[in-house]
Amino acid sequence: MRVAVAGSSGLVGSALVPELRQAGHEVVRLVRRPPRAADEREWDPPAGRIDEGALDGVDAVVNLSGAGVGDRRWTHARKQVLLDSRIEPTEVLAGAVAERGIGVLVNASGVHFYGDGGDRVLDEAAPRGRGFLSDLCRDWEAATQRARDAGSRVVLARFGHVLAGGGLLGRLRPIFRLGLGGRLGRGDQYVPWIHRADHVAAIRFVLEHGSISGPVNLCAPHPVTNIELTRALSRALRRPAPWAVPRVALRVVVGELADEMLMSQRAVPKVLADNGFEFRYSKLEDALAELEASGVGSQT
Incomplete structure (x- = not known):
């Protein structure tokens, strides 16, 4: 299969490209600058432009575009x-x-x-919620409509927090290493997570798998609460995490983002499970232990 990947230099894309190639697929990387390698093709989402021939022979497109939330x-x-970093590229690629x-x-x-x-279990059939990010995801997914209307198989890959050197752990590790880690709010909100190896797999x-389309939760089968994540990361890093950050203090630091950080999403990967996908890291402790053992922690 010849696969075009947009967002190939990010946290997920940088691991997905070698994963696909190892599995025997050919990868074309869409980049927003003049190409510097044989597998790169230039595109300009705000201008609605993709270089002539960039998608020749392509069987599938993976769109990972989006600024960090x-x-x-x-x-x-x-x-x-x-919004713009998600909706515009998606509309261009779907077209x-x-x-x-x-x-x-x-x-x-x-x-x-x-x-x-x-504390409700959220599989792919769960309804849309409220809030800025919920609305953003609605509009992001709606931007694929042209591809669906044309009869293409569209998978809406709903990401949980990807555990790797950057992302959520990249922000938490330095704080925990200083002994300043702790739960956010009451700590009972669920955090959907997934090891990057499982994510790209x-x-x-x-x-x-040609039978899979529509929403697919990309998260591990056992979501944990924020306090469980705090304790697990504390053990993995061998650092105490005695603190708690109340909602009011979090809002002072990060503003409106605090409300989204304290939301509970007990998401489960029902579609993946129903289709026989097997996780290498289904337990948080195992995922964190592998990341530390592999030296990922030293990258942050």
């Missing part, structure tokens, strides 16, 4: 960046998939689609 405080301008008759589009989204679910799985 938790990278900085949410201002009005930052919210617009979060290209439709026009060229490409059979598959795997498009990133997030389990934030479900909003605050409390799951993307390859949905690419290769």
Whole structure:
């Protein structure tokens, strides 16, 4: 299979490309600058442009585009960046998939689609919730409509927190190493997580399984609460985590983003499980232990 990947330099994309190649697939990387390697093709989402021939012979497109949600405080301008960095590229790629008759589009989204679910188990049939990120995920997924209308198989890959050198752990590790780690709010909110190795394996799985379409939760089968995550990371790093950050203090530091950080999403990967996907790291302790043993922790 010849696969075009947008967002190939990010946390997920940088691991997905070698995963696909090792499995025997050919990969074309879509980049937003002049190509510097034989496998790169230039595209410009704001201009709606993809280089001539960039998608020739492509069987599937994987779209991982999107600015980091938790990278900085949410201002009005930052919210617009979060929207534009997702909606525009998705519309461009969905249109290209439709026009060229490409059979598959795997498009990133997030389990934030479900909003605050409390302690309810959230599989792919759960309804959309409320909040900025829920609305963003709705619009992000809706931007794939042209590909669906053209008959392409569209997978809406709803990401949990990907555990790797960056992302959630990249932000938490330095704090915990200083002995300043602790739970957020009451700590009873569920955190959907997945080891990066399982994450990229799951993307390859949905690419290769033609019966899978629509929403797919990409998260481990055992979501944990924030306090369970705090304790597990404390043990993995051998650092105490005695603190608690109340909601009011979190809002002072990160503003509106605090409300999203304290949302509970007990998301489970029902579609993956029903189709026989096997996780290498189904337990948080095993995932953290592997990341520390592999030296990922030293990268942050």
